[in-house]
Structures are given as C-alpha cells and as structure tokens.
Amino acid sequence: MGYDETFDVLVIGAGHAGCEAAASAARLGVSTALVTLNLDLVGQMSCNPAIGGIAKGHIVREIDALGGIMGRVIDRTGIQFRLLNRSRGPAVQSPRAQADRSLYRSEMRRVLEGLSGLYLRQGKVVDLIVRENKVRGVVLEDGREFSAKAVIVATGTFLNGLIHTGKRTYSAGRAGEPASIELAESFKKLGFPVGRLKTGTPPRLDGRTIDWSAFEPQPGDVTPVPFSFSTDILSQRQIQCHIGYTTQSVHECIRRNLSESPLYSGKIRGIGPRYCPSIEDKVVKFAEKERHQLFLEPEGHDTNEVYLNGFSTSLPAELQQELVHMIPGLDEAQIIRPGYAIEYDFVDPRELGPDLQTSRVSGLFHAGQINGTTGYEEAACQGLIAGINAALHVQGRTAFRVTRNESYIGVLVEDLIKQGVDEPYRIFTSRAENRLSLRYDNADERLSEKGRRLGLVGDVDWDRYNARQHRLNRLRSALDEISLKRADVRYAAVAAVLNCELGDKVTLAQLAKRPGVTSELIKSLLPEDLQREMGETDLSTALADSLYAGYKNSYQASIDRLFHHDGLRIPKRMSFGGISGLSNEIVERLERAKPMTFGEARRIPGLTPAALSALLVYLAANQHAA
C-alpha cells in the first residue's frame, strides 16, 4: 500500500501529552510526526492557565529531570510563580505558576520546531490502520495516509466530545473545535472498552469590566522557584492574581435554577472529578457553606481575558452572566467566553502495560485524558513515558518504566494501569506511599541518571546535574561530620538561641532536625568555602534528607513487617483460575490487571483480604516447590 508519508512514531494530538510525547520520541532519534487539528493551538491550555500545584509541580520537576520540556516552557512563559506549602515541610512543597496562555503555546511550538526529526502536520485523524494486531499508520480526513511503526493517541477531550451549556448540547472537542467522532468509533471497532467522563470550565471575563478594588490581591513569590533544574532566571514580568468570594444570593439563584443545569437534569452521564466540582455541585453538596472562594487569574500580558477560577459551570450562558453580576466586584463584568461542561470518551487504562502500550494492539500507545486522567501535568508525564517507549519500541530496545517508589509518575502510571479509573484521575501526594522521599527538590537525584541513560538528558544538563551532586555530597558529609561540642564557643551561642540542652556533642545533621532550627543557622555553622560554593537549593535538599531520615526508616519498617511478601513474583502466564478459593469476579480482576508481583496485586481494588491470602498461600507454596 502506498502511504503519503512514512514515520517511525506518529502522535495524534498536540496538547500537553502529545507535545511531550513527540519531543521525547524525536529526541531519542526516531522520525516523529505530530498530527494536530490546528497547528495554531499546539500546547493549548484548555482549562485554567496554570501549571503545577501540590503533587502536580512534583510531576513537572520529574518530567524535567528525565529530559522533558514542560518545565522549560512554563519557566519562559510563566507570569506568576508561587511555591505552595512554603510553611510546611519540603516534601509537600510544590511550585505552581500562572502562564501567559498564548505565550505558552507559541513557546511550545518554537521548542518543537527546533527539534530535528520532528514533523508537525495539520490534519484530522479519522482511523487507525491495524493489521495482525499491529498498528501500521493512520488515515486522515482529507484522504492522506501516514505510515508509522508506533502511534501515540493523545486526543484529550476530543474523542466523541460533547459540550453542554444549559440544555444546549453540541459536538465539539473544545469550544470552537470539532470533536473526533470517527476516531472514537475506531477504538470501539478494535474492541477497546470505552467509558465516558466529564469535566468543566468556568467563564472567562473581560478584565476591563472588573472592579479590582473589591478583590484581595494575591501576589507571586518575591523569590520565585522555577520548574526546570536548568532555569536560572525567570524572564517574564510577574503579575498578581486576585481572590474573591461568592455570596448566599448567588447560591440561592443557582439552586433555584438547578433544573437548567445538565448536571442535575440528568443529561450528563459522564463522571466528573470530585476535586474540581462545578459551582452547582459546590452549592448543592456543601449547602451550609456561606461562600465559595474565587480566583481571578489573568490569562496573559497582552490580553484582557481573565479566568474566573472556582466558578466552573454548565448553566446556560445568559444565566452565567446574571450570576457573575451578583458577585461583589463583578457587577459590571462581561463574560467573553461562557463556561461549559464537556463529556468525552476514555479508554480503560487497564488495557495498558507500564510502557503505556496497549496489550490489544502492538505499537499503539495511549497518553493523557484518553486514559481517564485530568490535568496538564498528568497528561504531560504520560506523554513523556509513551513517547520514550514508542521510540524504544521502534528501535527494538527494552521498555522504560519508573516505579512508584521513586516517582509520582510511577505512582500515576501504576494506579492507572492496575486500578483503572472511576472518575478523572488526579495526582495527590497522599497517593504516594513514599511521599517523604518524593520531593520536588530531589527529582533530579531520583531520575536524571535514568534520563541520561536513555539519551534524553543533554550534555549541558548532565554536567549541571553532576556539579550539583558533587556539591550535595560535600554538603552531606559536612553536616554529618561537623559537630558542636560543649567546649565550643559556638555551642553556647546556639544553645542560647534554641534555649535547650544539646548534649555533649551534636552534629549539624542532628541539630538541623530539632524543631525551630532554621537553615540560616545551619548555614552559618558551615565552613566559609562551602557556604560560598553551595547553591541556593543545595542546603535545603541536604537538610530535607536528614529531616525525614527517621520517618523513612519507620515507614520502611512497617512495610517490611507487613508487606514483606510484596516482592513475591507472579509468573507471567499465571492462571489465576487455578487457585483454590478465588471467585470468578476476583479471577477476572486479577487477569485484567496482570499483576507482576504480590505487591501489585495487593493494590488492585476489589481484592478482598481473603482473596489476597489465598493468592499469597498459592504463591508462597509454589515458590517453595520451585
């Protein structure tokens, strides 16, 4: 068959998953096509113009440490940076930034266009070409056919997208863009289990019509923390966001008009995210709450558009305008784009292996919302994993994976492919059992060597990483070796400041663990050459390690005590039906999830303790026999 063009890897969709996938595949040296409906909307932020946040910021750091691009792009286009949870411990701190939406798009496109071996193509993919359970390429709406040895599907909300505002519904992938109906059909034809999810977005306002004095300003950090380990300086002028509140009369008006909402009239069947509820949901489920918080987030330097975060709604457009006017300070505010809810198809992620390749069709990878996730960061990291693995697949190299013990990306991927999703999946720090080790500041230590081995971390970044490692090692030994003794001049001073007994001798690492000891104090106790040499973040990284050391040990002890069977391997061709005492339902769940270890089986939802003991006894017995 004659193809119009031939590639190694082809990515469908140029959102956050698609961009990251295309960039990583191309950088691993395979010819890569990025096919999108509209080349002017590469890297579009469909929802709020922000990246990062608790756990999400961790993921962006991990993407960066592995050699991905999201961190660099947001650092160049971010207009307000804040490190969240600054008052809390380092493990739960995370960077967040408002982006200039349009700058982010153009910068993302510039980065992609700078990569050799990456080809941008505009067009609408309407079908996958699959023969003998292998993907061969795609068919475009205009009749072109592209050949590819691996295809990554990163279609976001476009698969069978259906927008709701009030009682009106129309087919769309995003407001103003067509849905992918034909492609959605081809997944069903291939036999993939397809479900329906829902998400929503709030109205965008004309900033000139807002009474800003009625809102509380929310400035960015004085010393902003960038996302990428490579970023030294943030170049964009920084802006403020603003915080306001809804009122009781707004809530009453919404409750009066609930029948207008497709969420409550039963029109929407898809399941929405509980942590990103619409304003309708908020006033119904938390009726006792007197006000709900709103954030006014400017969309960029060169636009008046303001994102009304916290007011996601699918009520009719004219009612949205009426409600906005009832909010103090928005009496005159005009809606530029109304909010809406969108329903879309997703494919059960339990169809995927840890490389995000489908088990049904060889060479076919899924990344982003098609897997039931929500969020740009969640999408981007899947794009990275899928892009890497698509390239490795083409090159005939071993698949790449990261574990849940070393990264949030590993947590996310394992949760998806083992547990599936009931609602749009978002990352939280509490999903990571090993939370205290997975910090934003040590993502490089956790992952950069892996990225380098793959070939994704370039020489400049690798040198910087090694230099930092060198400094960190010196710093760590200094903290362990330098101690204050009672006879020391500085001992008395420190004891006086802390107003407590320090014992005869205390190392700096031990001292740093005490409540109330600041990093400035520790820094002042280090040798001067070390103080001069170390970077801003080096000391906090080294101190965080010793702060959490004890907690990590007791976590490990509890795991060893309780879950010492987790490492038990489950044979590849295991027939779960053959285990005495497992119900059909449990066997089905196990066969679907294909756990490779007992630990993975333990985390499959719906597996009763009884079933687990039966599995354990079986595995233990068979291992014994082997």
Added chain:
Amino acid sequence: MSTIVALSTPPGSGALSVVRLSGTNALKILKRLTSTLDFTPRTATLTKLHHPDSNDLIDEVIVTFFEAPHSLTGEDVVEISCHGSPSVVRQVIDASRNLGATLAGPGEFSLRALSNGKMNLAQAEAIRDLIAARTETAAKQAARQATGELSKRLAEFKTRLLDVIVVLESAVEFVEDDLPPTQTNQIKEWLLFVLSGVGALAESYQSGHLLRDGIQVAITGKPNVGKSSLFNSLMERDRAIVTAVPGTTRDTLSETIDVGGIPVVLTDTAGLRQTTDDVESLGIERAYRALNEADVVLLVVDGSVNADWHEAGLNSFDHKTQVVVNKIDLVQYGHSDLPQGILVSAKTGEGLDDLRAAILGAFRGSAIQADGLLVTNARHHEHLQQAKIEIKEALVALDEHRSEEMILAPLHNALRYLGEITGETTTEAILSQIFATFCIGK
C-alpha cells in the same frame, strides 16, 4: 474447585472421630462410599461406609451433608462421624482420596472459608484459637473474636484515626482551598483517644495469652515434700505416682486443669537434689527448664519437718515463686513457727482454695477482667503494639509543631498495622472521605 479431606478432631483414639470433606465432589464421594442415593442437607444420617473397590465394610457412621453455601467453608461439606480409631480414620480418608479428594493442607478449610467470604482474617485466626481452646472461658473469648468483635472494637478507633488523617491530609493537599484551620487541640484529643483504646487492647494480650496458652505452673521442692501429692490433689485425681521413696518422680509431668475458668498447665517436676542416678538427673535437668518457663513456681516445703528451704537453691525463681507449706495436717505445734507461705495439706485438701487463688493472682494482676474482650493472638498483639508506638510518635511530632506530613507518616504506619487486623484502608477511601468532608476544588 478440588475436594479436600482431613480429620477434623484431634488425632488418636477416642469415642468418636470426625472426618470432613469440602468441595464440589464432597457429596459424590459420600454417595460412592455409602451407596445411599440421597442426603437431606443438615440432617444426621446413620449409614455404613464401604471400600468403593472391594465393598468391604469400613465402619458404621453418622454423616451430615451441608449444602453450599450454607456450610463452614461455603462449599459442599460432608462430615463423617466414625468410631475414634486411627485405623478407621485412615481407611475413611484413604477411600475418599481414592475417589478424588486431596488431603487438606494445614488451615485449608479456614482458607476456603475465608475465600468464600465466610469470615475475615481475624475471625479465621480466632477459629484456630477456638479449636485449641483449653477451657470454656478461653473458648468464649475465641468465639467473641470469631464473630469479629476485635475488628468491631478496633473500628471505632480506626475511624477516629482516619478522621485525623483526613483533616491533616486536606491541609497538605488543598492549601489553596478555603478550608477551616486545623484544630491542633482537637487532633491531639482524638489521637489520645485512639492511643488509649489501642493501648488497652494491646495490654489485654497479657491476660489474653494466659487465657489462651494457660498459666504455666511448675511444682518444685526437695524430694519427698509431697509435690506429687499436691499435683494429684489439684488435679482432683491420681495422676502422679506417689511413694514414700524420695526421687520417685523422675520426669516432668504436665496436665491442664481449669481454675476458675482459666486454663492452668500444672507441671510436676522431679525433686531437686544431687543424684548419681542418670535417669533422675535427666529429670532434674528438665525440672529446671520447666521452672524457667513457668509463670508461677510453687515451691513446696514440708511443714512437718524443720527444713531450711533456702538450701533448695531456688533463689533465682524468687520473683514468681510462691512458697507452699505442705503436710500441715502433720504439724503438731503452732503455725507461727512455719515458713511464710500458703499452708496446705495435699492429703486433707485444707488450704487448696487459697493456693488456687494465689495461682490466679498472676492473671488477676491485669486490669482487664476475663469477661472483657482480650487479644489472644500474638500477631494481633504485635500489630497493636506497633500502632501504639506510631501514634505516640505522631503525638510527639504534633507537640513539636512539625509540618503535617511528619505527623501523617506515623499515622499512616499505624493505619497499616491496624489494617492488618481489620482490612486495609485504601488511598481512595481516604480521598473519598476528604471530598465528602470538605468542599475542595477551584
């Protein structure tokens, strides 16, 4: 599912032995063994068992058929009560195996019951205890755990622990949401409540394990002070051989008796003395071992002779030693001259009630009464202890005003330990509670 077979009464000779079959072919095998065509479920039927090949009679038995899922394991179960002879039992089991049943592994009946949702892990372990229960009180205790009472009692504390976790997790994860400020005092109060509850259950193990394993009581003393007579009178029957010849008891002899509902494992030991007799010295060696392992040592002295019992060389057992002055029926003069101790006469039975009360002292010392719920399983005790340590750790972190993740780390550990008894709490469950408690999300 395969059909398993095993003897479910203790091995050895007795009036009756029960062989149990469980699995899809249980009834089919029974029919082949009995040539009876129909068995009404849950009805005892008198019938004859024959070898399926030779048709030789094995035994006349009573069989009961339990139809799935209304059985112990949730599968078809057949119980065969045969005569309690090892040879009959072997024939019944062999015949069943010839018809396709496999010999059950240890705990496999319980495992099947577990798998079929007939019980949870805590219940299964309690049933194992029930089978091994030595007295009625211990049996009652095992039965209470079998009905899930331990899980139920823990649920209250686990729920509160979860409340704390939900509040702290929300503060960490949803810093941008308009959440009510964390009430440190409330958190502390809740954690103290969990700590005391888990702690009390953990401490009940002290009593619980005595109740399950019995109080180990060793009787010792110089030769011929009447240890074996005392042993027999506490047993209320003649078990040990009693003669006037010193050194008659050459080996240790153990029996379990019921003292006020508590199992007491009574061990008669060889009298402690220097001897050249090989057998007797072996017995003395065993006696020392029994003394080391005992919860209570009864040091018997002869009240009728003016003996200096310190010479017995028993000082190392002092902290658990109870002196028993025997043969007071032979004492001619006033009791005031006797050594300090419980005055008994093994011969007349005088003072035996005082002695029983003293033995139970080891048990009554614990704050928990025997009618309260006791933790009897060592694994449960270990998990409760660990949970306690973790909660204390969290309270320290709370007092030091540590960031939430450092308070949460030990609390998640504690939850994992409790989860091993009651069933795991998934992240999804925690998140669900967060979203149900707080209005989260922009």
